[in-house]
Amino acid sequence: MQDSIIDQLVEAFRVLPGVGPKTAQRMVLHLLERNREGGKRLGETILEAMSKVGQCRRCRNLTESEICDICSNTQRDQSLLCVVESPADVLAIEQSASYRGCYFVLMGNLSPIDGIGPDDLGIDQLPLRCSTDVKEVILALGGSVEAEATAHYISETLKPGSTPVTRIARGIPIGGELEFVDGKTLTLALSGRKPL
Amino acid sequence: MQDSIIDQLVEAFRVLPGVGPKTAQRMVLHLLERNREGGKRLGETILEAMSKVGQCRRCRNLTESEICDICSNTQRDQSLLCVVESPADVLAIEQSASYRGCYFVLMGNLSPIDGIGPDDLGIDQLPLRCSTDVKEVILALGGSVEAEATAHYISETLKPGSTPVTRIARGIPIGGELEFVDGKTLTLALSGRKPL
Numbered sequence: 001m002q003d004s005i006i007d008q009l010v011e012a013f014r015v016l017p018g019v020g021p022k023t024a025q026r027m028v029l030h031l032l033e034r035n036r037e038g039g040k041r042l043g044e045t046i047l048e049a050m051s052k053v054g055q056c057r058r059c060r061n062l063t064e065s066e067i068c069d070i071c072s073n074t075q076r077d078q079s080l081l082c083v084v085e086s087p088a089d090v091l092a093i094e095q096s097a098s099y100r101g102c103y104f105v106l107m108g109n110l111s112p113i114d115g116i117g118p119d120d121l122g123i124d125q126l127p128l129r130c131s132t133d134v135k136e137v138i139l140a141l142g143g144s145v146e147a148e149a150t151a152h153y154i155s156e157t158l159k160p161g162s163t164p165v166t167r168i169a170r171g172i173p174i175g176g177e178l179e180f181v182d183g184k185t186l187t188l189a190l191s192g193r194k195p196l
Numbered sequence: 197m198q199d200s201i202i203d204q205l206v207e208a209f210r211v212l213p214g215v216g217p218k219t220a221q222r223m224v225l226h227l228l229e230r231n232r233e234g235g236k237r238l239g240e241t242i243l244e245a246m247s248k249v250g251q252c253r254r255c256r257n258l259t260e261s262e263i264c265d266i267c268s269n270t271q272r273d274q275s276l277l278c279v280v281e282s283p284a285d286v287l288a289i290e291q292s293a294s295y296r297g298c299y300f301v302l303m304g305n306l307s308p309i310d311g312i313g314p315d316d317l318g319i320d321q322l323p324l325r326c327s328t329d330v331k332e333v334i335l336a337l338g339g340s341v342e343a344e345a346t347a348h349y350i351s352e353t354l355k356p357g358s359t360p361v362t363r364i365a366r367g368i369p370i371g372g373e374l375e376f377v378d379g380k381t382l383t384l385a386l387s388g389r390k391p392l
Contacts, residue, residue, distance in 0.1 A: 005245045005260045012241040015234030017226045018219070029284050030213045031242070032249055032258050033303065038211030039246045045208040046239030049201045049224070050232050062228050064201050088225050107229065 077101040079135040109146035130163040139167040273297040275331040305342035326359040335363040
């Protein structure tokens with residue numbers, strides 16, 4: 001027997017991160033029993049987004065335009081370029097409201113095992129981009145081994161162009177208890193100490 | 197400025213139960229970055245389900261047919277009618293594989309405060325249904341005050357027709373520690389004791 005539409009929908013919901021069979025079932029029944037209007041809007045918006053959202057030609061971030069809102073915003077400092085791993089990182093930095101420059105989104109990290117090389121991350125575009133108006137490249141990558149390797153590769157790639165490359169500070173987070181911070185972070189925090 | 201499609205999609209995902217802004221953002225970025233195919237299928241299946249799924253004319257459960265698969269299954273015992281609150285309850289009982297009769301889905305409980313009366317739950321259809329081939333009505337409702345009231349109302353409604361009405365046993369769950377069971381459940385478990 002063919003699966004019912006309800007079963008198919010439960011299955012379809014499982015593509016979402018963190019959604020198992022029980023949660024998927026709860027979502028499906030919630031929409032069908034209580035919010036068909038919201039469900040219809042969700043379905044339509046998903047289809048619209050899947051077909052219309054692409055990548056910004058300049059910063060590679062997700063956008064429905066050719067050039068994203070941040071890149072086309074003339075109020076932003078075009079001489080600062082912050083390199084991040086993913087669109088979620090851009091959103092996090094934007095929410096902190098502490099940065100007014102532009103971004104470059106790698107959409108991943110170097111990972112030879114998965115066959116992800118510099119060209120897949122657009123790193124080959126960086127030297128050209130820096131030869132124009134960029135005065136500082138800020139690396140805001142994560143703490144994984146792959147991110148370390150990616151950061152190193154980018155700084156090597158940009159060396160001939162002599163654009164200064166910096167990386168965001170590593171240390172203990174605000175509100176963090178010293179005793180629960182891992183040894184590597186403590187080492188970095190100590191060696192990166194500043195005069196008060 | 198109008199919200200971008202990405203923002204609209206994050207907002208649309210928040211109709212789902214248990215999905216806040218952070219989770220919605222994670223879902224949206226996951227689909228856009230990693231699984232557009234799955235996202236497209238999800239959007240299409242949602243739209244199909246929202247428009248095609250209705251209620252079974254016989255048991256009121258959610259189905260895309262006029263009569264649901266359980267009601268139209270001649271292998272099932274038509275003389276047993278299990279009354280439940282929601283489609284999720286039907287799925288739970290079916291998964292236990294301990295019941296081969298039919299269902300009647302109230303889609304809620306009596307709740308005068310919310311303006312939900314017997315007719316909204318289809319209770320008015322029950323006497324007619326029981327006058328035909330039903331030999332036992334099993335009430336499998338929850339433990340809330342509203343469910344108690346609903347169970348009481350149904351048994352009163354069915355009294356003139358003299359169809360026996362039973363309710364599923366209440367007591368300590370399998371694997372439950374006695375010391376953590378609440379007083380009311382313990383009282384019910386004690387008064388419902390059976391000879392070994």
